[in-house]
Amino acid sequence: MNNDKVVGKPAYSVPNLERGLLIIELLATKTRGLTLAEIIESLSLSKSSAFRIVSTLIYKNYLQKNETTKKITLSRKMLSLGISSMNEQSIVEVSIDVMRALRDELKESVMLGVILGSTGTILEQVSSSFPVKLFVEPGTQFSLHSSVGGKSILANLPKEESSAILKNMSFTKFTKNTIVSKVAFKEQLKEVKEMGYAVDNGEDIQGIHCLGAPVFNEHGYPVAALWITAPHGRLRHEEFYVKGEIIVKYALEISTKLGYLG
The missing domain is CATH 3.30.450.40 (GAF domain)
Incomplete structure (x- = not known):
C-alpha cells in the first residue's frame, strides 16, 4: 500500500482566512489599489463577507484605505513583513x-x-x-x-x-x-x-x-x-x-x- 499523501486542500480550513489571503494577493498586483466593490467583483465574494474581512485587515494595519478615492491598498506593515521574510x-x-x-x-x-x-x-x-x-x-x-x-x-x-x-x-x-x-x-x-x-x-x-x-x-x-x-x-x-x-x-x-x- 502506498502511504504517501497527496498534498491538497487541508481537512480543516478557515474560509474567511482563505478569502483574506486572496484579497491580499489580489491587492499585491494592483499598484493603485481597488475599491471594495472592485474587490468583490474580482473575487466573486459576498458584500458582507468582503466588508468584514477588509475592515478587519484595515483595523490590523495590513491594508489601508484612501478616504477620498475609496481605494484600498496594501500597507507598510505588509511591506515590512515581506522584507523580514527575505533574509x-x-x-x-x-x-x-x-x-x-x-x-x-x-x-x-x-x-x-x-x-x-x-x-x-x-x-x-x-x-x-x-x-x-x-x-x-x-x-x-x-x-x-x-x-x-x-x-x-x-x-x-x-x-x-x-x-x-x-x-x-x-x-x-x-x-x-x-x-x-x-x-x-x-x-x-x-x-x-x-x-x-x-x-x-x-x-x-x-x-x-x-x-x-x-x-x-x-x-x-x-x-x-x-x-x-x-x-x-x-x-x-x-x-x-x-x-x-x-x-x-x-x-x-x-x-x-x-x-x-x-
Whole structure:
C-alpha cells in the first residue's frame, strides 16, 4: 500500500482566512489599489463577507484605505513583513551603510527596491547631498518596465519567473522615452544582463536619469536592486558606463553581505 499523501486542500480550513489571503494577493498586483466593490467583483465574494474581512485587515494595519478615492491598498506593515521574510537579517540593515557610502561617492540619491507581486517597492533611500534632489518615501511602488529597479531584477530572474511577470505587465507610457513594446523591453533586459547594470533614460519621469544594479542572495537569486537617481544634467549619458560600474561594485558589496559568492 502506498502511504504517501497527496498534498491538497487541508481537512480543516478557515474560509474567511482563505478569502483574506486572496484579497491580499489580489491587492499585491494592483499598484493603485481597488475599491471594495472592485474587490468583490474580482473575487466573486459576498458584500458582507468582503466588508468584514477588509475592515478587519484595515483595523490590523495590513491594508489601508484612501478616504477620498475609496481605494484600498496594501500597507507598510505588509511591506515590512515581506522584507523580514527575505533574509534572517533585514536587507535594509545590511544595505544602509553601503547605500550611504555610494551616496558619499556619487553625491546622488540612492534607492533600494524589490519586486513584490507585479510591481516594485522602494525599501529605503539615502538622500543626495545636493540641494536639488528626488525624495521618495519608502513603501512607494514603481512600475517595472520604466525603472532600473525592475529591469535589474527581471534581467536576472530565472526565465520562468521573469516570463510569468512579463506576461501580465502593462507597458504604460509615462514619457517620450518609456519602452512600450514587450519585444523591445526583452531586448533591453538582455543588455542589462550583459552589462551588469540598468539604465532609466528619463523613462519614468521626464528629465530624471537612473542607474541601477541587482543585489543577489546566497543562492545567486536577485532579491533587490540598488540604484542612483538624479536630474539628467548631473547624470549625463556619457557618464553612464563609469557610474554604472561603480553601482555594480556597491551592489556586489551588499550581495556579499547576504552570502553571495559570485
